[in-house]
Amino acid sequence: MSLYLRVAKKEMEIQHFSHHHPLVFIQDHSVAALCLGCEKPVEGWSYGCSQCEFYLRKGCAELELAPQIQHPFHPKHPLTLLPKSPYPSVCDLCGKEFEGF
Numbered sequence: 001m002s003l004y005l006r007v008a009k010k011e012m013e014i015q016h017f018s019h020h021h022p023l024v025f026i027q028d029h030s031v032a033a034l035c036l037g038c039e040k041p042v043e044g045w046s047y048g049c050s051q052c053e054f055y056l057r058k059g060c061a062e063l064e065l066a067p068q069i070q071h072p073f074h075p076k077h078p079l080t081l082l083p084k085s086p087y088p089s090v091c092d093l094c095g096k097e098f099e100g101f
Helices: none
Strands: 004-008 011-015 023-029 044-049 054-057 068-071 074-080
Touching: 023 054
Parallel strands: none
Antiparallel strands: 004 011, 011 023, 023 044, 044 054, 068 074
């Protein structure tokens, strides 16, 4: 799940685990969109695939988490970060619906 950076033609691209195309760095995001990682509005610096209208805020795109974490709300088993949940998209803790990873 590591983040690979590649500089080409003065553009920074990353291959993010959550998307099959490379994401290009956008310095001033001007398209109204929600981050597909955290669901917050994408503003300013971000990464995106204009081909698929897939956008991540800079912080979400560069997020490096351990593949598994031990969380205090689920102490019996580790939690794994996935690009998309294979389960119903409802948080077991708060009951809210969610998208993203």
